[in-house]
Each structure stands twice: as structure tokens, then as C-alpha cells.
Amino acid sequence: MDNSTKELTLENIPNHVAIIMDGNGRWAKNKNLPRTKGHQEGMDAVRRVAIRASKRGIRVLTLYAFSTENWKRPIEEVRFLMQLPSQFFNTFMPEIQKNNIQVQVTGFTQKLPITTRRAVNRAVKETQDNDGMILNFALNYGGRAEIVFATKKIAQAVIDGTIKTDDITEELIESSLQTSMLGEYQNVDLLIRSSGEQRLSNFLLWQNAYSEFYFSVTKWPDYDGDSLDEALLEFQKRQRRFGSVQ
Numbered sequence: 001m002d003n004s005t006k007e008l009t010l011e012n013i014p015n016h017v018a019i020i021m022d023g024n025g026r027w028a029k030n031k032n033l034p035r036t037k038g039h040q041e042g043m044d045a046v047r048r049v050a051i052r053a054s055k056r057g058i059r060v061l062t063l064y065a066f067s068t069e070n071w072k073r074p075i076e077e078v079r080f081l082m083q084l085p086s087q088f089f090n091t092f093m094p095e096i097q098k099n100n101i102q103v104q105v106t107g108f109t110q111k112l113p114i115t116t117r118r119a120v121n122r123a124v125k126e127t128q129d130n131d132g133m134i135l136n137f138a139l140n141y142g143g144r145a146e147i148v149f150a151t152k153k154i155a156q157a158v159i160d161g162t163i164k165t166d167d168i169t170e171e172l173i174e175s176s177l178q179t180s181m182l183g184e185y186q187n188v189d190l191l192i193r194s195s196g197e198q199r200l201s202n203f204l205l206w207q208n209a210y211s212e213f214y215f216s217v218t219k220w221p222d223y224d225g226d227s228l229d230e231a232l233l234e235f236q237k238r239q240r241r242f243g244s245v246q
């Protein structure tokens, strides 16, 4: 079959899809609305995409909801973003449960406001027995900060004598990262960024080493299940070689 007319199959679905949900602010600006309205609409896009991802058999969906750099935004916007997780879980927990989705979180969560932390921890706890897709929110996450943190932890173990420098392997580094709870699905297979920007923005630097990149011009509040399917179809057309030849 001609590659351009290929249809989505449920066989070659990426295990770990990570999304940089970009374009909320521009979406709102184009409609003469405050930026927060873009984030509000973005919350519903999270629901739409998570449900479709779980139906497609994706094992882990990691969403970049707040970066370690996002604190630089105006205080009202930061406040709004910080209450979104509780709003999201209060509204959609029944749907999350119905779809057997397990909630997880990645990032420096201890620095989040207590109300945000409580909402997220509660959602993690309430869904811990679900064995469907992991919906992993990257909150106060930064790839470089994550690597620095892991490096310090490993250096301390060398100083303490619990490991030798020769014990530092890729596996040890992976087990020291904030995504270690994802086990065999820790590394990203498909990275999606919405809104037409083409950058990684400090997102899962280690974990994206061999991922396929897909950039969509759709702004995040307009992103939906069909947008995800387009990215999955494109993924199925790619040939992954992991540095080898084919």
C-alpha cells in the first residue's frame, strides 16, 4: 500500500507518548480572551486526548503541564495553572476510573502549593489499582534539573561507598530519574508538540533520546482524539533504527 494512504493499525502503537501542550495563550489571544481561558480549554483537550490514547492502547501518556521555568509567568496565570489539576480531577475522576487509567506525576512536586500537591496525590492514590494507561502529569518538571538531582544522588552513593564509579551505568541513571516508576516504558517513543513550535523546551531530555518527534500546527485547546490519531499514523510510517542500520 502507498505510504501516504496507510491507515492507523492497533499493532504498532507507541508505548510511551509525551506531549508538549503548547499554544493555549495564542489560542486565547486570537479570540481576544485572557490567556487563562486558553488553559481552561486546554484542560478539556487533556480529557479528550487521554481517553483516545487509552483506547488506542498507549501504555503511558506524559503531559507537560508545568515546567520549572513556568514560575516566571504572571502570578495570576501561575495561580490559575496551579488550581487546574484539582479542577481536572474533581470534574473527570469518574471518567478516569471508568477507563481504568492510573494517574502518576513527574517533577519537583514538593515545591508545588499544598492544595495542588494534595489534589494530585489523591488522584494518584485513588487510581493506584487501575492497570490501564498511565496518565503522567509533568508538574514543576525540568529535564536539566532532573539530571542534576539524579547526578547528586549517585555522587552521594559513591561518597558513601554504596556503589563504585564503575557501577554508574545507563540503567542506574534511569533508575535515579523522576520517571523511574514507569519501568520498561520510561523512555519516550513518540514526542508530540502542538501549536507549530519545534523545540524540546527541557522536556524529558534523557527519555527522548530515541523518540520520534511529531509537530502539529493545531493549538492545544483545539487538539483532540483525531489529532492524536494523525500523530500515531505518522509514527507508524517512521522507521526507527536506534542507531543501527536496516
Ligand code: FPP
Binding pocket: 021, 022, 023, 024, 025, 026, 027, 039, 042, 043, 046, 064, 065, 066, 067, 070, 081, 084, 085, 088, 137, 195, 220
Ligand atoms: C503552554 O501554552 C501551556 C502551558 C504552560 C500549560 C499547559 C496546561 C494545560 C494545557 C492544562 C493542563 C491541565 C491539567 C489537568 C493539569 P502557552 O501558554 O505557552 O501558549 P502560548 O505559547 O501560545 O503562549
